[in-house]
Amino acid sequence: MVEVVTAGHVNWDVTLRVDALPEPDGEARIDSQRRSGGGSAANVAVALSGMDFDAGVVGSVGDDETGLLARRELRNAGVDCTHLLEVGDAETTTKYLIVDADGEVMVLGNEGANEAVAPGDIDSEYVADARHLHLTSQRPETAAALASAATEAGVSVSFDPGRRLEERDFGEALAYSDVVFLNDREAKTLLDDDLENPSSELHGRVVVIKHGAEGARVDTPDGSYHHPGFDAEAVDTTGAGDAFAAGFLAMLLRRGDPLGPEADYERALEFANACGALAAMEEGARTAPSFEDVEAFLDGQF
Template identity: 55%
Template sequence: MARVICAGHVNWDVTLSVDRLPGADGEATITDQSQSCGGSASNAATGLAALGNDAAILGSVGDDENGHLAARALDSAGVDSDALVVTAAETAVKYLVVDPDGEVAVLGNEGGNEAFGSDDLDDATLAAADHLHLTSQDPDTAAELADRAHNHGLRVSFDPGRRIDARDFTAPLARADLVFVNEREAATAIEDHLGPADGLDKTVVLKHGAAGAEVLTPCGHYASHDGFPVEVVDTTGAGDAFAAGFLTVWLDKSDPEFDRCLAVANACGALAAGERGPSAPLSRDRIESLLDE
């Protein structure tokens, strides 16, 4: 299996299930509550480890109870957290408000989840890896990490996430070999960063949620997969689980079969959406069972 370094946010997530998402001046009833380690880098690394990859993480947490809990959760999941930076700032906490249809609203503090820099990942660790997966983070840090990864012969993937329209990700998007975006993010990415679809210089994976996903490559190869029916409980982390599944297949072959990449990725996303919390309960057996169905 591949050695993958995931760089980006490590948070402590508080998931609040509610009977509805309230509007302005509205009120909702909390029906369930749970806490866990979260953040896109953490979710992706945990998913990759669950699928048998050698996963490591570069991120930052505070020297507080939430930071200690997050670090222990990563260790328990089998993620190498040697490059996890402990900062004086508080660990970022995200409150995930989930309605009965699995739709999510996010509240959070900034915390210390961007207190790490490119130089917190040493050359030996980077050189020993097969791939660098970047998630939402400081754009300059992401671009520097991508440059260093390419210097060591690694390929780079980037999942900019929901903040793509609020941050200038031009540099890391330009340096990525593989980009993950959903429909909303794609509108910003293609218009502002990637250029027209017929001029792509990288592989782009477009996620459609329950409707599946498609992939476009620079050489014009196209593949799609319709996804899997699932009773949605919580969409938190489903995109990160999708990325973990896609990368597991993509990195396992020098000439990847994109149909298989998308099928496994969609299975991972469906499994994540069918469970509460950001850390998807992934396993190869569960994926193969879903594919067989």
């Protein structure tokens, strides 16, 4: 049994640091190259594990060398991989992350095996035994099946649909979600009628909108809170949004029921912004600060 199940992409990342993102027909210098595990579901699971939560991941990798390496990294981070599907004769999804001197990221990737999990592959009991389910980008029908299983069992659900929101119909999964994470572009796609009152538009859900370097806001049925973020020298913004989501959930889960009367969304927003800042200050998508690391960072801000 795990406390938090994350579901979605498990990738292998190749990070290329360049002096500048090249213009069309241009060229850039590669300053360094790094290979490691990635994918939003995996990143959030690792971050939560680093904050002393028992985390497990539902996803898929190929039966190749990078799939073996991705699974090994997750296990070494303390993440339960019993529901990480290995797809025969398939390549693990590889993402090429091009990072410039300001920490901005451009992503290239192959289709790979990271969306092989279908509704029929889901173990509903694994989800039902958890305290919380966190969904990231994946097959819409799989996300919906996972969210339905969690809701039927009384397990809270959060969803960070990611950059493919515009091209996919996640309506059913969103209908089951209690907490929704969006960036500014995704918010304009999903909340085109009312950007001022997103919680009302999404029928009372907790809506967290990430503004990048400008911080973030959280809207609930009972109020709205904004945090300006922290001044941080960005080295690599890869995975900062995943660290943010992990921090927000960790603070809520640490206090008990993430939807209960004791939930402190304003505090969770501050903590999440600190996690995002710490992630952006380091290279790679896999940053897992402990509670003590984040608290020390926050203490240094005041």
